[in-house]
Amino acid sequence: xxLPRHIGIIMDGNGRWAKKRGLPRSAGHxxxxxxFRKITExxxxxxxxxxxxxxxxTENWERPDEEVNSLLKLFGEYITIYYxxxxxxxxxSSVRILGDKSKFPEELRDRFLELENNTAxxxxxxxxxxxxxxxxRDELCRAFELLRDKDGPITSEDISNALYTHDQPDVDxxxxxxxxxxxxxxLLWQAAYAELYFTDKLWPDITEKDIDExxxxxxxxxxxxxxxxxxxx
Ligand code: FPP
Numbered sequence: 467x468x469l470p471r472h473i474g475i476i477m478d479g480n481g482r483w484a485k486k487r488g489l490p491r492s493a494g495h496x497x498x499x500x501x502f503r504k505i506t507e508x509x510x511x512x513x514x515x516x517x518x519x520x521x522x523x524t525e526n527w528e529r530p531d532e533e534v535n536s537l538l539k540l541f542g543e544y545i546t547i548y549y550x551x552x553x554x555x556x557x558x559s560s561v562r563i564l565g566d567k568s569k570f571p572e573e574l575r576d577r578f579l580e581l582e583n584n585t586a587x588x589x590x591x592x593x594x595x596x597x598x599x600x601x602x603r604d605e606l607c608r609a610f611e612l613l614r615d616k617d618g619p620i621t622s623e624d625i626s627n628a629l630y631t632h633d634q635p636d637v638d639x640x641x642x643x644x645x646x647x648x649x650x651x652x653l654l655w656q657a658a659y660a661e662l663y664f665t666d667k668l669w670p671d672i673t674e675k676d677i678d679e680x681x682x683x684x685x686x687x688x689x690x691x692x693x694x695x696x697x698x699x
Contacts, residue, residue: 468685470638472516473509474653474660477502478644479668492536497670499540503547503554506594508674510557512681516593516634518564520652524601527569538574541598545577559588564630565600566608593634602654605629631656639684641677643669661687 477498484494502519509517522537548554548561563578570578578598609628613620626632637657640649645666649657663680665672 471635474518474637474640476520476642477669483668483670518595520597522598558594559591560585564597601651
């Protein structure tokens with residue numbers, strides 16, 4: 467099977483999953499974080515080299531404090547589990563946070579930085595990106611700022627090189643759960659030629675089988691990158 471080099475996943479539907487069960491939204495995020503861990507490890511087992519999970523958008527700060535705090539707590543807990551679980555460390559040789567970390571509470575920001583620094587050297591083996599306080603437009607503004615003083619024309623390569631994902635392949639496949647069919651400011655530049663896969667299933671309900679289906683869909687696509695296929699020449 468033809469595997470994507472880089473998969474992006476928009477984990478949507480935690481709130482609805484909880485509501486259906488009469489639970490607070492935070493319960494959906496707790497279950498969602500378990501699914502996150504299960505699926506990250508599955509992607510490793512499949513041999514996917516780079517994956518990016520959308521965990522917290524620049525707009526998510528507008529949610530009620532209780533919900534924001536529950537998400538921040540889950541991020542901290544994930545880092546603790548990461549350090550204490552040798553199996554997981556082996557599977558995620560490198561973890562990078564995509565997004566502006568300066569907005570997080572100091573302790574979490576420092577732990578994110580420490581995790582990135584401790585694992586950066588292993589990026590060529592397996593890369594897990596967690597998009598946190600991330601928005602593609604923010605990322606592009608940051609890139610343009612970095613390029614502000616460059617002499618000569620700005621090329622598409624310059625922009626790619628100024629993104630959080632500067633040393634990683636473009637996204638080949640985006641999966642969005644929860645029924646919506648939009649990109650919601652996620653990896654807009656990197657996903658220029660990505661195949662898009664949508665499922666109605668809510669993120670906490672996602673299993674390895676759903677990922678297999680998305681990968682089968684990807685494998686069946688003929689990617690032309692704006693050119694025409696061989697038979698039409
Ligand atoms: C969108 O669903 C999901 C989020 C805003 C949070 C996603 C975060 C996780 C799954 C936890 C990840 C954990 C780690 C450790 C990275 P929603 O709440 O908007 O769902 P709704 O559309 O049903 O309301």
